[in-house]
Amino acid sequence: MTIRHRHELDGLRRAGALVSGILAAMRERAVAGAVSRDLDAHGAELMRKAGARSAPALTYGFPGATCISINAVAAHGIPDDAALRDGDLVNIDVSAELDGYFADTGASFVVGGASPAQQRLLEAAREARDAAIAQLRAGELINGIGRTVETVAARRGFRVIRNLGSHGVGRALHEAPGTIPGHYEPRDTRRLREGMVITVEPFLATHCDRAREAADGWSMVCPRGVAAQFEHTVVVTRGEPIIVT
Template sequence: MPKDSAGHLIPGRISSRRAVPSDIPRPAYVGKPAPRKHTEGDVYSPGDVELIRESGRIAAQAIELVGQHVKPGVTTEELDRIGHEFLIAQGAYPSTLGYRGYPKSLCSSVNEVICHGIPDDTVLEDGDIVNIDITAFKNGFHGDSNQTFIAGTAQPEVAQLVERTREAMNRGIKAVAPGREVNVVGRAIEAYAKRFGYGVVRDFTGHGVGRPFHSGLIIPHYDSAPHYDDVMVPGMVFTIEPMLTLGGIEWDMWADDWTVTTRDKSITAQFEHTLVVTERGAEVLTLP
């Protein structure tokens, strides 16, 4: 089992990439070192928003299905298989597969992994938590979401972290309104998180999504970010995905150039939705 003597995660064995039927359209970045720079903005027509919603619904359903299989004894590799097979059955491409060389169809971030954990032969144990991050690409648009699940029964402070991270995301979403700068999202999230002494990760943020997987628009999850001053307007689409920790926010990157862990090995949770700014606030596009 890929954990060290202290119970902290270490890299496991990663299997080969899963096949995607040739009739499912790929994002343009597949097979390339990186996607092209996005220059078309983050505001979408109502018709395009509906296509993003379709991709988002598929991603949300995939996460819901994978979450039903999160339990002690299952490997994150098996969770990847479940998510992959669901996506292709819906005619959708797993957006992470081949994105900047990423080798799997979802991200599975266990315990101290902040984000971008690669599914492998890690076996979930009772009390572990795992974030499942899935993006579906269909009809030329991406829908991006994630949830944190508990395998078995977690310690009370860990279970509370999971639920409060979900609430932090919801508070960020409620802060969305046309005419406001995007930094209001982080202000709402950190104001809530600091009530419990949680660390609020700063270096990994929400982002514009739709035609591109990541557009370049940054949505901070922390307070004191006045330099992120893009003004929200109706039709703007982006993600909100706070990462909260039971300890610090310093992080380390594994040699795979993807897996990000808390430096102090503290437990961390994350939730994410893709949303569109409306005349009155925000509408979530990643619901099952």
């Protein structure tokens, strides 16, 4: 989506505020003993009350309102009857459609308290997201996102999962400009445009640079190690980008 009118930005901001609030509410309930299916049901109810719809369920028939990925599952985890335990590394990804606008956000965290190694991974993934967003400007190459993410990951001693990345969003969950790699791709000559709506969501991992699809057909799993992701929906401008989540 490319924002051309104020009412479009307002609609996107409302969708962004909704998914951000749902993520925060689910995160608050994600304590030891909580069941991921129950967390997802809470997110689904908050969407229903707001008149919104789950974007992955609406778009792809995903078997949950949100994606809840635990430990070796890096992304697209299906909420189930598993109870969270202290020390679990969890990612919650919330995307929804509200009044025709789609917004997408996500965050990783550790149930209870993070170990020093887990904390380093979380901090690196968050830094990669924020650094990539900070350099967004209309006219710049899209591959600057992956370059920035890869630079942060290398400096912090982590890997980038190369088959998970950012994407266009706004009027659909996934739209133009298509997939945006989380690693530097020199052959990608696409440029950011003013008003373009994208996600920025780096996936950093300890021992994995490619996730594998699990037998359930949805979950993306690290064969070794664990990963963390942080995500915002962003509007590109000629100056500072607008974060709507």
